Amino acid sequence: MAVFLGIDIGTTAIKIGVIQSNQVLYASEHRLQTYGDDTVKYQKGHELLMTLSEAVLAIPNVFRQQVETISFSTAMHSLMPDDESKKIFLWSDFQAAIAIEAFKKTNEAPSFYEISGTPLHAMSPFAKILALRSEYPQDIHWYGIKELVLQYFTGKPLIDYSTASATGLFDIHKRQWSKAILTYLKIEEAQLGELVDPTQLVEALPEICQKFGFKTSVSIMAGASDGVLAAYASFYRTGRTASLTIGTSAAVRQVTRSAKLNYKKQNFCYYLNEHYYVCGAPSNNGGCILSWAAEQFGKESLDFFANLPDILAQTEIGAKNLRFWPFLNGERAPYWSNDIAGGFQDLTLQHQRKDMIRSIIEGLLLNVARLVKLVAPNEELSISGGFFQTAVLGELAADIFGSTCYYAVENEPIFGLYYLLEQPELPKEKAKQIFRVNQANYNKYQAISKKYFEEIDQLLAQK
Structure with a gap:
């Protein structure tokens, strides 16, 4: 072969x-x-x-x-x-x-x-x-x-x-x-x-x-771009058109049969081949925010990530009304602004280190949830990236998005290239982990999300 x-x-x-x-x-x-x-x-x-x-x-x-x-x-x-x-x-x-x-x-x-x-x-x-x-x-x-x-x-x-x-x-x-x-x-x-x-x-x-x-x-095949290929690899192996990758940054992508554009929302829509486009929305702020948090709040990065399950178990949804805007790296979707900044909102003396860490994770995922709503509302998601190697973060993502999330390790551009060339007959890959929605938790996050970014939304709308 x-x-x-x-x-x-x-x-x-x-x-x-x-x-x-x-x-x-x-x-x-x-x-x-x-x-x-x-x-x-x-x-x-x-x-x-x-x-x-x-x-x-x-x-x-x-x-x-x-x-x-x-x-x-x-x-x-x-x-x-x-x-x-x-x-x-x-x-x-x-x-x-x-x-x-x-x-x-x-x-x-x-x-x-x-x-x-x-x-x-x-x-x-x-x-x-x-x-x-x-x-x-x-x-x-x-x-x-x-x-x-x-x-x-x-x-x-x-x-x-x-x-x-x-x-x-x-x-x-x-x-x-x-x-x-x-x-x-x-x-x-x-x-x-x-x-x-x-x-x-x-x-x-x-x-x-x-x-x-x-x-x-030997022949050289021109290939494609990394984000489009990652989405195609996931689609080819799982059959699910919607995917989310959180690495250093984050992106929600949807494989479609036609170009889908919205000037007001500024989703991207890129060509893949004569059959498919990949539409979606990217965020600058993904795993880089957790890495920053590990440096600021953890003695050792490995210990920080290992302790996340305990921290989330010890804290309540909403982090005692503490909010975190994750825009430490500017932001692409949904704001498309380099001037935007992030940080803690409503921080008081009652908040402890563990509440701050929880709010950072919640703020990151609540921001990504808006991209999910824009690109793939009410759809199951194939998720991948280093962020989800900590299983509790996959569970939290499902509760915040209100979507069943399937951890898919296949979302690699190299596999996307291979599938474009060979079009192999493959059984649909079964997810190694499935994160299902806890409806009670989802309802709480729905209530929180309504005003989570309210002030910054209003500020940018005035510009």
Whole structure:
């Protein structure tokens, strides 16, 4: 059977997976270095390619020599002005915050969202080009991680429809770069990557085959973006269209047959293939909030997470009326604001450390619950991510969302790539853990949620 090499390039690491007949033969993870400050966030293209090369060379020869197809998942919203420095500005780069806020007030804003399916936010390459174009030559190429990697492997700066549809520059209905958006930015189509279908196969460069010990007949499949592939992997294995991942950040996603857009709510809607789109809403604040809490309230991070079940058992729902707004990292959905801030609300002398920890977890999940309501109301959810490795958090999520949650370890972009290529016949994966709703707890959280974010909602509505 053919051997498949999937490579997932995220914002913190490169993951490698060698798969044959639905089984992982080899897997590894290699960290990536990010530079910058609270506003600027970038990686160095040369370093990324070096780490990628080291990761591939670390694969045992016996597997590399059998690889028939290689494909790539890459993080969304990256932008690399293709000069000597090859700085890759990441989704978390907020240099475009002022520029995109001004653009939201223009007549073009609604139509550009409807064309691209990409929320109007500083994360998008559209916003970054809008803000940075005067700093670079007028004819510079605007690429991203996908184009960088595919050019390295094939000699052509290719970008798949899926990754392109998260740039804010792509027409998801016509499957082409949007003439209207490019005209507004005063850039040409030739300055962007060459568009291909996610399953498009291209020959690898001979020197790449020689360097890595691949067959000369090895093919490169363009692949897609990480979030879309994670949603597809879950859907393919479980049959459930709705999924939630809470890693460092969080996202609720829905696999759909057609594009679903709402300018007021600014859900994302990205192309996957000719059959499916993936729509959803992301939050900046997921596991990073728990990591912050572990640093502030735990002597040791491992002890902090191990003690969470006891802390939740010792405290009451609502944390004695203490609220926590989890917007320590700005926020995308539902606010799409970089200026928003978080913290404790209604903190008094009666509150103890354990109440504060409970309120942090509740605030995080109550915020995610609004995304669930937006994207997948009244649906069962496949859940995944490091957050849910603590089972009690899965139970709490089900009670707050009012949805049965199935812990699914299959939500990995590399599996999404494999399923796109091979379309294997698989039995629907049975969840390793199922978290069902405690109706009494859900009713309490419903009452709490009505006014939990009331003040901040009103404040932002006035702006």
